Amino acid sequence: MIRLTAMFSLLTSTAMAGEIWVTNEKDDTISVISTETLEVIKTYDVGERPRGILFNSDFSRLYICASDSNAVQVMDPNSGEILHELPSGDDPEQFVLHPDDRHLYIANEDDAITTVVDVETRKVVAQIDVGVEPEGMAVSPDGKIAITTSETTNMAHWIDTETQELFANTLVDSRPRHAEFIKDGAEMWVSSEIGGTLTVFDTATQSEKAKMSFEVQGVHPDRVQPVGFEFTAGDTHAFVALGPSNHVAVVNAETYEVEDYILVGRRVWHMDFNEDRSMLFTTNGVSGDVTVIDVEKREAIKSIKVGRFPWGAAFRPTGS
Amino acid sequence: MKHLVLGALFGGALAAPVCAEITLSIGYLRVEQPVPPTLSNLDPIPESNGLAGAQTGLADNLTTGKFLGQKYELTVAEVYEGEDPLAAARDLLAASPYLVIDATPEDITAIADLAEAEGAILFNTSAGDLALRDAECRGNLLHTLASDAMRTDALAQMLVKKRWDDLVMITGTHPADISYAEAMRRSLTKFGLSLEAEKEWAFDADMRRNASQEVPLFTQDFGDYDALIIADEVHDFGRYVLYNTWEARPVVGSEGLSSVGWSPVIEQWGAAQLHSRFEEEHEREMTAQDYAAWAAVRTLGEAVTRTNATNPETLRAYIMSDQFELAGFKGRPLTYRNWNGQLRQPIAIAHPRALVAQAPLEGFLHQTNELDSLGLDRPESNCEAFQ
Known part of the structure; x- marks a missing residue:
């Protein structure tokens, strides 16, 4: 008991104040957890079936994929107020915000489309045909490449953010779910749910560099x-x-x-x-x-x- | 006979930036089977049962193929009563070695035995019969429809788990009912259960009016039991047994709590997306037979995607290999059993409003793959065509 308390206080003393915002898919709510007290401090009602969630770079705006409301909701995280909705295409599931803080790349799961929305003009800038059931989304740190993974087509689609067109499509194992760029964009990682693997791509050549499986x-x-x-x-x-x-x-x-x-x-x-x-x-x-x-x-x-x-x-x- | 070619149309709608380099043609043969009369018309079998699933699978393949320079087309032939299914099968096989079949077990084996079918890859999407996976199996025939035995094994696991071990059964007289009852008896034995009593449904009155008078009497001499199994695969009388039994006990089997290869109530594992794609295209719910046809067309698509080949030797080798896995919206990769060509798959245990469980249930262990606790396992199968 004493040991536990000691560990806990150590953690809290090093941790800075902050919050984890969690979407509750089957409750149409967001739970806000304090990273200091590790307790839920607020719960907000949002649109139907909230899934993807992210903040802009200065944390003044929260974006929420309200999948069954067919919208991306924009919230002021300080007041908890929904300010407006962005056109998102049907069934937005996951999304990523371009480093310019302006363009949201949204996976429209039911439509095999990635929608690009300008959050300032609130208009759709582009819609890009991708594989069946797009889900995982990533954008490179320099903002030049966006990635959509499609769950049934089993691919990572590489989007040139200049032209909003695909420039490469790479096969991965079954049901790719999530993508991330790391090491200043040198590597792009994709998880495959049914394949049970994590694939590492070399960004420059879009070629497979490593693959991991789990046991x-x-x-x-x-x-x-x-x-x-x-x-x-x-x-x-x-x-x-x-x-x-x-x-x-x-x-x-x-x-x-x-x-x-x-x-x-x-x-x-x-x-x-x-x-x-x-x-x-x-x-x-x-x-x-x-x-x-x-x-x-x-x-x-x-x-x-x-x-x-x-x-x-x-x-x-x-x-x- | 009616022929129509799909795919060209889809291909046009999805006009690809990449030039198509290879095209895979798939045949779909539907041999019309007379539907036995049933007491109720509440749930008619959709006319496009099966074919609609193949079409959704084709659309999925085309979307993937457009990024890889791979095209697909589906040629459909429908054979009506009195026409020759073998002639239609020969025509389709002359055009493509890939054939998805919706027919009786007898027609399916006859097609598999055609000289034109040698080296072809055929898919059974309509017959759950055990024999087709057993001694009557064919080396060129894969089964994407779950066998009756897989379904009854799934239900038997549920009965064991619930400790409903005092069991009785009512069996209809249609061959499909008898075959299901046979599979059920086998499954009960396999999982250490047995039937205390069995009765044949032999009423010719209209049960829509008489059920409340007849069914209590009919079930009274079962005495007490834990669950009543209904073998009524044509869905004739079973629906009138529920809530009319003498004892207040659950009804399982063809009605009530059923084990099925696919159901609109499966929401998890991304299934909701397949349902919504299907429903948007066909304006109805997706049946187990639609799912089997979808899985057959997607199996070919997956093999073409991964091998970039269209010849049956390469595709078959890939489909039967350890590398093959189909993401089938059931929470696990689906693969083929290399002893009888059956697609391994979880089985839903559901009632019409919700999924209750998914077999294999926790605790039913297997030395290599828990999915092989459902249906004919390697040592049980007398199939020799795959050796």
């Missing part, structure tokens, strides 16, 4: 399904949600080897870090909670009950 003791390989993933400070390690295996894997981003597995809640889906990346918050859809992981110790330290079917997570600092 959780006591869980059939079919049920080890990588979905969301995020990188620690300096992009040294990736934490990878493995869906219904109820584990998060820790992957070394230099050697491409799996180093650890951490037991979390049921059907772990997406995640985000606190400000100094000492804590990771994972959304666990089936158990309806968020697991807090101590990044250094690679241990789950707390479960926080949120709404039904938590899906996405996004961090914002609140100053100390």
Whole structure:
């Protein structure tokens, strides 16, 4: 007990103030968790079936994919007020904000389309044909490339953000779910849920550089399904949600080897870090909670009950 | 006989920036089967049952193919009563070695035995019969429809889990009912269960008016039991048994709690997206037979995507290899059993309003793959054509 308290106070003393915002897919709400107290401090009503969630670069705006409302909602995170909706195309699931803070790239899951929206003019700038069931979205740090992964076509589609056209399509394993650029954009990673793999692409050549698979003791390989993933400070390690295996894997981003597995809640889906990346918050859809992981110790330290079917997570600092 | 070519139309709508380099032609043969009369007309079998699924699979393949310079087309032949299914099959096989079949088990084996079918890849999307996966199997015939045995094994796992082990069964007289009842008895034995009593449904009155008087009497001499199994695959009388039994006990099998290859109530694992794509295109819900035809066309698409080949030797080798996996919206990769050509797949245990469980249920272990606890496992199958 004493040891636990000591560990906890150590964590809180190093962690800066901030919040993790979690979309609850089956409750049409957002839960706001304090990264200091590790408790839900607010719950907001939003549109139907909220999934993708992200802040703009100065955290003054929150964007929410309200999938069944067929809209992206824009919220003032300080007041919790929905300011307006953006045209998003049908069934927006995931999205990414271009570094220019102006262009949202949105995956329209039902329509095999990626929609590009200007958040200032609130107009659709482009619609790009992609594969069946687009989902994972990423944009390179220099803003030149956007990625859409399509779940049934099993591809990463490479979009030139200048022309808003595809310039490459690369096959990955079954049901690609999430994509991220790392190492200043030199590498692009894609998770494949049914394939059970994580593929690393060399951005310059769009060629496959490495592929990782996972093995959780006591869980059939079919049920080890990588979905969301995020990188620690300096992009040294990736934490990878493995869906219904109820584990998060820790992957070394230099050697491409799996180093650890951490037991979390049921059907772990997406995640985000606190400000100094000492804590990771994972959304666990089936158990309806968020697991807090101590990044250094690679241990789950707390479960926080949120709404039904938590899906996405996004961090914002609140100053100390 | 009616022929029509789809795909050209789809290809046009999706005008690709890439020049098509290869095209895979797929045949679809529907042999009309007389539908037995049923007491109720509440749930007519859709006319496009199966074919609609193949069309959605084709659209999925075309979308993927446009990024790879691969095109697909589906040629459909429908054979009506009194016409020769073998002649239609020969025509389709002359044009393409890939054939998706909706026909009786007898017609399917006859087509597989045609000289023109040698080296072809045929898909059974309509017959759940055990024999086709057993001694009557054919080396050129794959099965995307879950077998009756897979479905009854799934239900038996549920009965074991719920500890409903005092069981009785009512069986209809249609061959499909008898075949389902046979599969059910086999599954009960496999999972250590047995039937306490069995009765044949032999009423000729109109049960829509009499059910409340007849069914309590008919089920009274079962005494007490845990669950009543209905074998009524043509959905004739079963719906009138629910809530009319003498004892207040759950009804399972063809009615009530059913085990099915696909159902509109499956929402998880991305299934909602397949439903919405299908419903938008066909304006109805997707059936298990639609799903089987979708899986057949997608199997070919997946193999072409990964191998960039169109010859049956290469595609077959890939489909039967460890590399093949089909993302089938059931939460696990789907693969083919290399002892009888059956597509391994989870089975939904559902009632018409919700999914109750998905087999294989937790705790039913298997030395290689839990999915093989459903249907004919390698040591059980007498199929030799795949050796």
